[in-house]
Amino acid sequence: MTTQTVTSANSPTASSGGIANWLNVSVRGWQLASLVVALVALAPIAVVALAWLTPTADVWQHLGTTVLPDLLRNTGVLLVGVGLGVMIIGVGLGWLVATCDFPGRRFFDWALMLPLAVPAYVLAFALIGIFDYSSPFQNQLRVWFGPGFALPPIRSTGGVILAMVLAFYPYVYMLARTAFLSQGQSMLETGRVYGLTAWQSFWRVALPMARPAIAAGVALALMETLADFGAVSVFNYDTFTTAIYKAWFGMFNLAAAAQLASLLLLFVVVGLVAEQRLRGRAQYHLTPKSTRSHRYRLHGGRSLAAATACALVFILAFALPVGELLVWAVRSALQDFDVRYLRFVANTLVLGGTAAAVTTFFALLLAYTWRLKPDRMIRGAVRVATLGYALPGSVLAVGIMVSFIWLDRQWLTPAFESLGFGAGPWLAGSMLALLLAYGVRFLAVAYGPVDSSFERIKPSLWQAARSLGASNREILWRVSIPLLRGGLFSAGLLVFVEVMKEMPATLLLRPFGWDTLATRIFEMTSEGEWERAALPAVTLVLVGLIPVILLVRRTANPR
Amino acid sequence: MKIWAIVQFAGMGLLTFSVPASATDEVVVYSARNEQLIRPLFEAYTRETGVKIRFITDKEGPLLVRLKAEGSSTPADMFITVDAGNLWLAAKEGVLAKVDSPVLMQNIPAHLRDPGQQWFGLSVRARTIVYHTGRVKPAELSTYEALGDPKWKGRLCLRTSKKVYNQSLVAMMIARQGETRTEEVVRRWVANLATDVFSSDDQVMEAILAGQCDVGIVNTYYYGRLVKKQPRAAIALFWPNQKTGGVHVNVSGAGITMHAKHKVAAQKLLEWLSSPSAQNLFADGNLEFPVNPTVAPAASVAAWGKFRQDQTNLAEAGRRQVQAVKLMDRAGYR
Numbered sequence: 001m002t003t004q005t006v007t008s009a010n011s012p013t014a015s016s017g018g019i020a021n022w023l024n025v026s027v028r029g030w031q032l033a034s035l036v037v038a039l040v041a042l043a044p045i046a047v048v049a050l051a052w053l054t055p056t057a058d059v060w061q062h063l064g065t066t067v068l069p070d071l072l073r074n075t076g077v078l079l080v081g082v083g084l085g086v087m088i089i090g091v092g093l094g095w096l097v098a099t100c101d102f103p104g105r106r107f108f109d110w111a112l113m114l115p116l117a118v119p120a121y122v123l124a125f126a127l128i129g130i131f132d133y134s135s136p137f138q139n140q141l142r143v144w145f146g147p148g149f150a151l152p153p154i155r156s157t158g159g160v161i162l163a164m165v166l167a168f169y170p171y172v173y174m175l176a177r178t179a180f181l182s183q184g185q186s187m188l189e190t191g192r193v194y195g196l197t198a199w200q201s202f203w204r205v206a207l208p209m210a211r212p213a214i215a216a217g218v219a220l221a222l223m224e225t226l227a228d229f230g231a232v233s234v235f236n237y238d239t240f241t242t243a244i245y246k247a248w249f250g251m252f253n254l255a256a257a258a259q260l261a262s263l264l265l266l267f268v269v270v271g272l273v274a275e276q277r278l279r280g281r282a283q284y285h286l287t288p289k290s291t292r293s294h295r296y297r298l299h300g301g302r303s304l305a306a307a308t309a310c311a312l313v314f315i316l317a318f319a320l321p322v323g324e325l326l327v328w329a330v331r332s333a334l335q336d337f338d339v340r341y342l343r344f345v346a347n348t349l350v351l352g353g354t355a356a357a358v359t360t361f362f363a364l365l366l367a368y369t370w371r372l373k374p375d376r377m378i379r380g381a382v383r384v385a386t387l388g389y390a391l392p393g394s395v396l397a398v399g400i401m402v403s404f405i406w407l408d409r410q411w412l413t414p415a416f417e418s419l420g421f422g423a424g425p426w427l428a429g430s431m432l433a434l435l436l437a438y439g440v441r442f443l444a445v446a447y448g449p450v451d452s453s454f455e456r457i458k459p460s461l462w463q464a465a466r467s468l469g470a471s472n473r474e475i476l477w478r479v480s481i482p483l484l485r486g487g488l489f490s491a492g493l494l495v496f497v498e499v500m501k502e503m504p505a506t507l508l509l510r511p512f513g514w515d516t517l518a519t520r521i522f523e524m525t526s527e528g529e530w531e532r533a534a535l536p537a538v539t540l541v542l543v544g545l546i547p548v549i550l551l552v553r554r555t556a557n558p559r
Numbered sequence: 560m561k562i563w564a565i566v567q568f569a570g571m572g573l574l575t576f577s578v579p580a581s582a583t584d585e586v587v588v589y590s591a592r593n594e595q596l597i598r599p600l601f602e603a604y605t606r607e608t609g610v611k612i613r614f615i616t617d618k619e620g621p622l623l624v625r626l627k628a629e630g631s632s633t634p635a636d637m638f639i640t641v642d643a644g645n646l647w648l649a650a651k652e653g654v655l656a657k658v659d660s661p662v663l664m665q666n667i668p669a670h671l672r673d674p675g676q677q678w679f680g681l682s683v684r685a686r687t688i689v690y691h692t693g694r695v696k697p698a699e700l701s702t703y704e705a706l707g708d709p710k711w712k713g714r715l716c717l718r719t720s721k722k723v724y725n726q727s728l729v730a731m732m733i734a735r736q737g738e739t740r741t742e743e744v745v746r747r748w749v750a751n752l753a754t755d756v757f758s759s760d761d762q763v764m765e766a767i768l769a770g771q772c773d774v775g776i777v778n779t780y781y782y783g784r785l786v787k788k789q790p791r792a793a794i795a796l797f798w799p800n801q802k803t804g805g806v807h808v809n810v811s812g813a814g815i816t817m818h819a820k821h822k823v824a825a826q827k828l829l830e831w832l833s834s835p836s837a838q839n840l841f842a843d844g845n846l847e848f849p850v851n852p853t854v855a856p857a858a859s860v861a862a863w864g865k866f867r868q869d870q871t872n873l874a875e876a877g878r879r880q881v882q883a884v885k886l887m888d889r890a891g892y893r
Binding site for chain 2: 062063066067128132133134138139147153155156233234235236238242245246248249250251252254332336394397398401402405406408409413428429504507508510512513515519522523524526527528529530
C-alpha cells in the first residue's frame, strides 16, 4: 500500500532538533566536517568578495552610464523566459511521460533526458549553424521561396531563450518526472473519488506535491542561466556576465569583474531565500513505493499532441544539433581524429567519475548533518557550500586558484618543508585542486537529489529502528543507505555529466597533460574553428550519454 | 599510525602531478595560443635540441591571473598569447622579464615587439576588409574609415566589439587619429550595419556570401580558411589605408616570465621561434604571416598580395584598449 504524508513543521518530528535525538551519534563531529566543507567552498567566494577593497569607480561609472541598464534588462528577460520555458516544458513533459499513455511514451521517457549531455554552448552554436540567415537550411529555403524569404532571426532574444530552455529543461524534467512517479496512485485516486478531473488533480494534487522538486530544478536552470557566458556569447546576447567579462578582459579590471560577480551571487542568495520562504515550512515525506499500474490513456488529438510535443523538444534539443555536429565532424574534422582521443576520453571519464564521488560524498555529509540537527549554522553552511554554481565559471576558477595558491604559500609549503619535502606548489596545479574545484562548483547539483532522498525517509523510520535496538552501524547500512542509494547515485551521475561539460575550471586548474574533451573544444573555438570543434563536441555528447543513460535507468524505477 | 600512512600515501598520489621537475633541459610554457598550433613547433624543437617542453593552454585572462598569483613560485618560464593588447597587459602586470637578445631585435621588426623588450611578436595577422566580388568593385573601397560612408548603409557586417581584435583595431585608430575622430567613425559604422553584430569573423563572411551584407572586417586567416574550403567563393580581401596609415596588423607573441626557472633555455626557445627554421611552422599552420621579414609566407598567404602595414608600435593597442572599449560602448557598437 502506498502512503503519503505531508507533515507540517509543527509536528514534533521536524522541529524538535532533528534525528540526532534518536541516534546515538556525535553531532559535533558531523557539524565540524560540514563546516570544513563550507569553508573550502567559501574561500573562492571570499576571494571574489575581497575585490570590494579595490576602488573601481571609473569602471562602474562607465558601465552604469553606457551598457549596464540594457544588460540588466536583458538578464531579466532571459531569466523570466528561461524560467517559464523550463517550467512549462520540464513539468509538462514530465507529467505526460510519468502519468499518461500515448504512442512513443516509452521512448520519450528516457530520450527526453539525453539533452543533458549536450553543453549549452555547443547547443547554441549548433542551433545557429542550422537556423541562421546564412545557413544551408535557410539558403535552401530562399531557393524554394524566393530571395526575400527569411525565418525569424535565431540570433535574437527569442533564439537565446530557446537555446537555453532546450539546454536546461532536463533538470526540471528529470526532477518533476521522478516526483510525479513517486507520488504513486492513491493520492490521485483519492482526488478522483472526490470528483476531480485529470486536470484538476494535476493542478490541485500532483503539482503542489511536486513543488520542491520543480523548484529545485528551476533553481538549477536559472543559476546556470545567470552564470552562463558560453551560450550567450555565441548568440552575442549581452547579459550581466557580459559586463563581468567586459570589465575583466576588455577593461583589464579583474577587481571590477569580481565585484560584479559578487553582486550576481547576492542576487542568487536573495532569490533562493525568497523561494524557501514562499514555500513555507511544509515538509514533504513521501513513502518511496511506486507502482503506477494505471495511466491516463490519451486518445485521438490529445495523444497526437502529446507525442508531437515530446518529439519536437527531442528533435530540437538533441537529434538536430547532434546530427549537425556529426555532419561537421565528418566533413571538416576527421583529420583531427587520432589515438590521443582515447586519452581525452579516459581523462574526461576519470575526472568525471572521481569528482562525482567526492562531490556526492560532500553532499551526503551536509544533508546528513542537517538531518541530525537542523540549526541555523548548518543551514548557513549548506547555503554557502551550494553557491558556487551561480558564479560564472571563469570567475569561480580564478577565485579557487587564488585561494589555493594562498594556502600553498602560507601554510602548505612551510608545513611540507618542515617535514622534509621539497618546495611547492603543492595544491595549485594538482589533481586535488581540480577535484576540490569541481566539488565547490557542483555541490548544488549533488545536494538536491541527496537532500530529496533524505526527505523520502520518514523520521519515524529511524525512530523505529532505534527502538528495535538497532546500532548506529545497522541504522546506517540497513536503513539509511538502501533508501538513499538512489539519490546518491543520481547525484553522482548528474555531477559526472556536469564535470564532463565543465570548461573554465578544467582549463585553469588541470595538471599538465590532463586535456579533456571539453578543453579540446576550447582549443578549436578559441580561434573560431567551430566546425573542427564538432569532433570533440560530438565525442563529448556520446561519452556523456553513458552517465545520462545510467541516470535514466536509475530513475525509471525510483526507489 | 597506519591511517596517517595511508593518508600520506594517498596525498602523495594526488599531489605528485604538481611536483615541479627540476630537469635543466626543460621549458614550461603557459599558452593562450591553441594546442594544435604550438604542439608541432614544440615537438620540432625537442627533436632538434632534446629540450623538453611542458605546456598548458587556457584563455589569456585566467592564465595571466595565475601567473600573477603564483608569483615567484610559478613553474612557467614562457607566456605565449595572441593579440598585442594581452602581451602589453602581461608586461604591465609585471609578470614578464626584460630580455636582452640581439637575435630577437634583428629577427622582429620594431613595431611588432615591446619597446621595453618584455614581449615579442612571432606571427602577424592583418585585420582587413572583405567584400563580395559580385556586388562590390574594389575601386569603391579605400579605408576603414570610409566604411562609415552613407553608401554602405545596410551593407556592412561587423563582429562584436567584445572581441579583442576589434578593440585593438579601434585602439590603433585612436593612436593614429585621436579619440573624437575615431568615435565619429565607429558611430558611422554602427549606423551602416546590415544586421546585429556577429560573434565570429566566419559568420561575417558567411553573411556576406548569403547576401545579408556586402562588406566586412575580418582577420586574414579566417578568410584564408574560408577560401581553402570554398575556393570559388565570391569574396575577396581588400588592403585599406594604403595611402594613409597602412593596414592594421596584430601579432601572436611571447615573453619570458619574471620568475622563470629556466631562463636561458626559455630565451633560446624564444630566439628559435623567431628564426627562419621555425617561422613557417609557427605562422603557416594558422595561415598567418611570419614576423621575420626574411621569411616568405606560405604560398596561399603570399597570393593575397603585398600590402603596407601600419607602422605604429603595437604597444598602443594595449595602452589604449580601455579607451577603445569605452568608446565603442558609447558609440553603441555591441
